[in-house]
Amino acid sequence: MIESLKDGLPAYHQKEDTMEGRERLRLLAKDLTRDFPRSPHDTLAGYVIACRTLDKCRALLNGTIGEYHFNCPLDQEFFRFTGIDPEEFKDFVATGATDEEVAEWIEKKAVKRDRIEVIRWNNRMRYMRISELPDELQEFLEDYIPRYIPRNRRVYYWFDVYDIEEQRI
Numbered sequence: 001m002i003e004s005l006k007d008g009l010p011a012y013h014q015k016e017d018t019m020e021g022r023e024r025l026r027l028l029a030k031d032l033t034r035d036f037p038r039s040p041h042d043t044l045a046g047y048v049i050a051c052r053t054l055d056k057c058r059a060l061l062n063g064t065i066g067e068y069h070f071n072c073p074l075d076q077e078f079f080r081f082t083g084i085d086p087e088e089f090k091d092f093v094a095t096g097a098t099d100e101e102v103a104e105w106i107e108k109k110a111v112k113r114d115r116i117e118v119i120r121w122n123n124r125m126r127y128m129r130i131s132e133l134p135d136e137l138q139e140f141l142e143d144y145i146p147r148y149i150p151r152n153r154r155v156y157y158w159f160d161v162y163d164i165e166e167q168r169i
Contacts, residue, residue, distance in 0.1 A: 024096025029062035030055050036166040040074060040159045041126060044099060045106035046115075048122045049078040052162075054102055057093045073137055074162075081121050083111035128158045 030037065037055035044050035053075045059065040071079070071086045079086050084106065092105050130141055145155055153164050163169045 018095075021094070021096035024098075025058060025094065026062055028096065028098065029058035029064055031062075031064040031066075032056065032059040032068045033064055033066035036168075037068060039166070039168055040162055043122070045103040045110070046118055046122075047078060047082065047106070047110075048125050049074060050106065051099075053078050053089075054093065054099065057090055061090065061094050073134075074158075077125060081111075082106065082109070084109050126157065126159060130155065130158060133158060 032055070037059070038051040040049050040052050042048070042051040044054060053070070056065060056068050056070045056072075056075070059068065060070045070090070075086070078084075079089070088109070093102065097105065130138060133141070141161065145161065149155060149161065149164050155161055155164065160169070
């Protein structure tokens with residue numbers, strides 16, 4: 001647990017945009033022009049999608065996001081379910097918070113739910129088929145999949161698009 005919490009933030013996170021925070025952020029941020037964000041399957045604070053969202057947020061703040069987008073429809077699923085404001089998330093990440101500190105912050109800020117509700121949501125996200133997505137995402141993926149996913153690879157679930165394209169499966 002983080003020591004010396006005030007308003008839910010460690011002392012060094014209470015000042016906005018410190019040199020130390022910018023340096024920590026630089027060290028933690030992935031260069032998404034050369035590397036991939038974590039899989040949407042990976043969890044942070046018990047939520048799927050959160051690790052990937054964090055990687056993209058750090059990269060955005062560090063100027064290394066490349067073609068990725070923070071607060072995309074996938075990220076928005078995480079923000080909608082947790083009730084966390086994307087700008088507030090970004091502001092906290094900008095302090096140079098570690099994964100553990102972001103996890104603690106998410107636990108504090110997220111809508112309080114029974115564990116089984118989070119598990120159900122995680123499983124719904126993990127196994128969501130393209131046909132279960134909103135129409136605009138289905139239309140987007142109808143063109144995206146044949147363009148970026150090898151023809152011999154089948155997409156069964158939404159997360160497959162990311163994991164196949166980023167060569168995890």
